[in-house]
Amino acid sequence: AQSVTQPDIHITVSEGASLELRCNYSYGATPYLFWYVQSPGQGLQLLLKYFSGDTLVQGIKGFEAEFKRSQSSFNLRKPSVHWSDAAEYFCAVEGGGGADGLTFGKGTHLIIQP
Amino acid sequence: DAGITQSPRHKVTETGTPVTLRCHQTxxxxxxxxxxxxxxxGLRLIHYSYGVKDTDKGEVSDGYSVSRSKTEDFLLTLExxxxxxxxxxxxxxxxxxxxxxxGxxxxxxxx
Known part of the structure; x- marks a missing residue:
């Protein structure tokens, strides 16, 4: 069965600093990978996805992620964070069966210091 | 906005009562x-549907049932x-x- 690990429960970053959120997955083949963001009291918003091809993918709000097959990782990055980036971030994997649901990591809570 | 609404948005109920949550898409x-x-x-999958009257169980389906009689509506019931x-x-x-x-x-x- 597929699984997702987000090793960091909380991360604190100063406004304007760079950000990297870690995600490791377990899946037998090349998975479909996603990053979602959830602001307090809100639903989940899709930031970006990786299906195949270029291993560096660009998303919304200035985020990017890099797929590394050798490390089974799909880390999320942003060069300079803004106070509005404070939120919960979830990495997710889908097995590619079409109807399959997503398997989520437990999330990383991002805190932005002024 | 993917045109998804859920109702109700908040509900308080007592142990042992049936509850139905509705999801509607446009x-x-x-x-x-x-x-x-x-x-x-994080989030865990309860049930999913791949078409009208076609549903299947997810990771945490015990105690839940679903129905999909129309493309636009997917109901979750706690019996x-x-x-x-x-x-x-x-x-x-x-x-x-x-x-x-x-949603x-x-x-x-x-x-």
Missing amino acids: ENHRYMYWYRQDPGH SATSSQTSVYFCAIGTSVHEQYF PGTRLTVT
Whole structure:
């Protein structure tokens, strides 16, 4: 069965600093990978996805992620964070069966210091 | 905005009572999903549907049933609510390119 690990429960970053959120997955083949963001009291918003091809993918709000097959990782990055980036971030994997649901990591809570 | 609404948005109910949550989409997507979100667990799949009257179980389906009689509506039923089902429930739709878009959520409290 597929699984997702987000090793960091909380991360604190100063406004304007760079950000990297870690995600490791377990899946037998090349998975479909996603990053979602959830602001307090809100639903989940899709930031970006990786299906195949270029291993560096660009998303919304200035985020990017890099797929590394050798490390089974799909880390999320942003060069300079803004106070509005404070939120919960979830990495997710889908097995590619079409109807399959997503398997989520437990999330990383991002805190932005002024 | 993927055109997904959930109702009710908040509900408090007593242990042992039946509860039905509704998810409605305006996008005519084939795939629909129910997840629950609990602190420390992320989101976990309860049930999903790949078409009218076609549903299947997810990771945490015990105590839940679903129905889909129309493309636009996906209902989640707790036959006899328990305190362990206190959670935030999210509906999602799945597109043909494997993207899922989520509704605003329903906060359910079972007392």
